[in-house]
Amino acid sequence: MRIVVIGAGLGGLALARRLRREGFDVGVVERDASAEARFQGYRIGLEPDGLAALRGCLTERLLPLLDAVAGEMTGAGRAVDPQLNLLAELPPRYEGLLFDRAVLRHLLLAGIEDIVTFDRHLTGYREHADGVVLTYADGSTETADLVVGADGMGSTVRRQLLPDVEVRDLGRYGGIGRTPLTERFADLVPGWSTMVSAPDVQLMLGKMPFRRSPRAAAAELAPEVALPDTPSYLRWVMLLPPDRAELGAHLADDQDGGLAVLRSIAAGWHPDLVALLAEADRANSGVGPLRLGDPVEPWETGRVTLLGDAGHPVPPGGAGAALAFLDAADLTNALVAARDGGTTRTAALAGYEQRMCARGAESRAQALAAFQMFDAARSAS
Ligand SMILES: Cc1cc2nc3c(=O)[nH]c(=O)nc-3n(C[C@H](O)[C@H](O)[C@H](O)COP(=O)(O)OP(=O)(O)OC[C@H]3O[C@@H](n4cnc5c(N)ncnc54)[C@H](O)[C@@H]3O)c2cc1C
Structure with missing residues (x-):
């Protein structure tokens, strides 16, 4: 099974490390020219x-x-x-x-540079019964069995997968x-x-x-x-x-x-x-x-999933990185369980997506509470 992770941020890299250690065929695609950009x-x-x-x-x-x-x-x-x-x-x-x-x-x-491609910008994908065709800004394409959108708050993957979820100022x-x-x-x-x-x-x-x-x-x-x-x-x-x-x-x-x-x-x-x-x-x-x-609710499980800020787009300053690391552990465990015959891949992914959305809902509520606290401090000062 070929897994392509979109985004070499904290969550995408954490996931890629775990998947590779478990023996999965995984690649990461990052639009930035380098880790320093x-x-x-x-x-x-x-x-x-x-x-x-x-x-x-x-x-x-x-x-x-x-x-x-x-x-x-x-x-x-x-x-x-x-x-x-x-x-x-x-x-x-x-x-x-x-x-x-x-x-x-x-x-x-460190140690997974060979599976990370920088300067490659995903523009969209097409999901078929037997795979997902990814399209990049340079006109190239590749096919994956599973795509993980770990492409942050403005996620291209999420915009296509869940077009009704908007990120609002x-x-x-x-x-x-x-x-x-x-x-x-x-x-x-x-x-x-x-x-x-x-x-x-x-x-x-x-x-x-x-x-x-x-x-x-x-x-x-x-x-x-x-x-x-x-x-x-x-x-x-x-x-x-x-x-x-x-x-x-x-x-x-x-x-x-x-x-x-x-x-x-x-x-x-x-x-x-x-x-x-x-x-x-x-x-x-x-x-x-x-x-x-907007809140992200579980969707019909397929060959495209989300992780980190892409799946729970909340403003900076909360526990977004911690959630991305927890998502990476959870998704890896789910895929290992499916590979080892404990469950189907669809059931394993659906379970992951439910838990990921629940983590996101909690973090969103905390972010809103923090803004209310700042507004209260502002009107008191
Ligand atoms: C100021 C600030 C303070 C923070 N403090 C904390 C904190 O104290 N604790 C905490 O837990 N979290 C904190 N966070 C949140 C945390 O940084 C994020 O939640 C975390 O980095 C999310 O990781 P991610 O992998 O989901 O997304 P990101 O790290 O944003 O990575 C997404 C990657 O995807 C790439 N990408 C995007 N679109 C495409 C595309 N179309 N094709 C290819 N690549 C693409 C991007 O270039 C990026 O490298 C803070 C955030 C900020 C801004």
Whole structure:
């Protein structure tokens, strides 16, 4: 059985590793030109279940490297005003570890480079009784027995499979970026997070403190793995009110324009916060609209399925990566059960799709609750 995974993001790579280890014939297709293309670097917090699912797709050899490039998530959070006066202490969040997404993506690629094709953009597919014909932007085609759409929030696969599921703008913009973690900025976040609450704007700060430099750790623990030379950083996310229409002119392709707007919003704030935005790593900062997908309900099972953000399109910041890792473990187990004769492939896939949709529904409810919380904080400030 030939399985083609569309998308070499966190979920697609985790799935491909597991399927290959189980002996399946699997290939991954990715539209980006390389793992370094475009903005990739923000921190990902994983609680124990997501972390266990991530560890389960890595080889024993890579686990010490994973541990070495993690960061601790400890301590209480706090809310402050734009002059850094304490407004409230927040309870510790959860036991977990922090990772940089770009570092994780490189780790997940290590050892399976031969089955990942970059610079290949899926444009659509045709499902037949005996296979699925995939069509790419360069005009080429290939046939698969099973296709897994792991192609993220704007999934081409989902748009064709479930055309009624739309991803809608929430009418809100978010700015995201990172700034190298100097002592001055480390003091801004003594615990797991600091929320700067201003009228109509929230700025969330969180550290990504690597235990060891990723490149140096790889050189010592697994020299065959090339990890980016990313220094520890402070990740910031600015949630803006709906009436910042001028941000629409500064999306993705205009980092400088977007950053300039964010800096103008924070003008007059505490000098440490002004400096934080002034010293942002511009290649890893920008603004964009926040989007939420319609609920995804189980569909008639066939030869095309979904995984990760493609199957549960929720706005960033929740547990999307953890869900993608859990989906990858679940889908692999289902396909192994079908292969080993415990069930039919259709029944195994249907079970996976039900559980995947249930995970998505829970995560969607949490995302909506988080937005309501921010709106409540906004009207209170
Ligand atoms: C700022 C931010 C903070 C976050 N924080 C957390 C966190 O703390 N914890 C957590 O668990 N999650 C977090 N997330 C969410 C997490 O990053 C995502 O849920 C996760 O990356 C989803 O993985 P995925 O494989 O489904 O999709 P992606 O990682 O988006 O990968 C999809 C891939 O498919 C490729 N692709 C798309 N279309 C095509 C096509 N037509 N043909 C070929 N390839 C295609 C894309 O180029 C991409 O590489 C955060 C997200 C953001 C943006």
